Amino acid sequence: MSNKNEVVVIGGGYAGVMAANRLTQRDDVRVTVINPRQVFVPRLRLHQLVGETHEAVVDYQEVLAEGIRLVVDSATRIDAAERRVMLADGGTIGYDYLLYAVGSHGAEPRVPGAAEFAYPIATLEAAQRLRSVLLDTPATAAVTVIGGGPTGIETAAELAEQGRKVTLVCGGVLVAYLHPKARRTAHKYLAELGVTVIEGTDAAVTAVTAEAVELGDGRRLASAVTIWTAGFDVPDLARRSGLRTDAAGRLLTDETLTSVDDERIVAAGDSSAPSDLPFRMSAYVAYCLGAHAADTVLHRIAGEEPTPVDLSFPAMCLSLGRDAGIYQLGHKDETAMRLYFSGFVGKKLKEFACEAGIKHLATEAHKPGSHHLFKDGKHRPALLRAQRDDTTASVGRTTSAPR
Structure with a gap:
């Protein structure tokens, strides 16, 4: 019988790879990563894949520690009682600890015609299909990004820079996280690239056809290729496996990232909901949560009490073509500062962030335990206190209500 602690990581994205690498700190841990693809996909590069400026794939040999077993397959169910994962090919993999890092994917559009006629971009396969479609579409044809x-902004800018006629449709405001000054700068860059921006409540998409996009105010935009980038969902693996999730389907955990149902299951990345207060979706947050999830598992193996997550990185970056970008700084309460970097500097900072994500994973593969998190300290504890106060008040109102 093996004396190794078998740890299975479901998901080979930023969270899963960081966690898998960090787990190799102990010689008595054997790590298996289950992922549906043979390659690592830096999803924040997918708009570049569509625009033919990047392939958006990295060989796992570059980012995954030697000795980690990679199983190219999809998990279909988790049997927590038996501690095993069922695979799409019919096989099963047993575990002592499970790290749930299945990530997220594009939201299924509910607008009539969108599922049939609009092209998603949130996965490698979807982006590759869209690139192929665009290669077969005349450069003068109208393209609509929803x-x-x-x-959405990055895809629109990337295609407009190629000389395509692009309309960007937003039912609210462009990138709500941005400070109004930074948002005006984004508008300026998009205008310089020739992107037509339609935003506001009247710009809500009501239908998509093979040749057009229809808006709530009655407008009908001609569109040879319609690209859908609105919203993200998470896989329903946890829910299908009988584990408790939040309303969006993220696995519910405590602040150590341990499942509220099973201390042998730990979650990280976009598919985790610690204390039902999930962190903002981003590559940086994903691999930081991956690091903390691995630490939780290592603490449990060592017989130690795991620590609550403490994480903050209030910033956002986006590219506007290959020559400009915006790097928005923010407060720890996730509101934007007036301070941001734009133009060439913004572009360089965005590119640095993209490259740094891969570098962090590769460094952790060679030096497990080396990654350190930016600390929060005050903001998240305040959110948790407010949540507890709201819960207590709700219980008080219920128990004091007349019968």
Whole structure:
């Protein structure tokens, strides 16, 4: 019988790879990563794949520690009672500890015609398909990008820089995280690239057809290729496995990132909901949570009490083509500062952030335990106190209500 602690990581993205590498600090731990692809996908590069300026893939040999077993397959169910993971190919993998890092994917559009006629971009396969479609589409044809988040802006800018006629449709404001000054700068760069921006409540998309996009105010935009970037969802693996999740399907955990149902299951990244207060989705947050999740597992193996997560990195960066970008600094309460970097400096900082993510994973592969988190200290504890106060008040109102 093996004397190794078998740790299975479901998901080979930023969170899963960081966690897997960090777990190799102990010689008595054997790590298996389950991932549906043979390559690592830096998803924040997918708009570049569509624009033919990056392939958006990295060989796992560059970012995954030697000795980690990679199983190219998809997990279909977690049997927590038996401590095993069922795979799509019919096999199973047993574990002593499970690290749940299944990530996120593009939200299924609910607008009539969108699922049939709009192209998503949130996965490698979707981005590759979209690039192929664009290669077969004349450069003069109208392209509509739906979604005013970073992915929508970056995709619109990337394609406009190629000389394509691009319209960006946003049902709210462009990148809500940005300070109004930075948002005006983003508008300026998009205008310089020739992107037509339609935003506001009247710009809500009501239907998508093969040739057009219809808006709430009755406008009909001609569109040869429509790209859907609005919203993200998480896989329903936890819910299907009988584990408690939040309303969006993220695995519910305590502040150590341990499942509220099973201390042998720990979660990280976009698919985790510590204290039902999930962190903002980003590559940086994902691999930091991966590091903390691994530390939680290592503490449990050592017979030690795991520590609560303490994480903050209030910033956002986005590219606007290959020559400009915005790097927005923020407060720890996730509101934007007036301070941001734009233009060439913003572009360089965005590129540095993209490269740094891969470098952090590679460094952890060679020196497990080396990654350190930016600390929060005050903001998250305050959120937790407010949540507890709201819960207590709700219980008080319920118990004092007349019968």
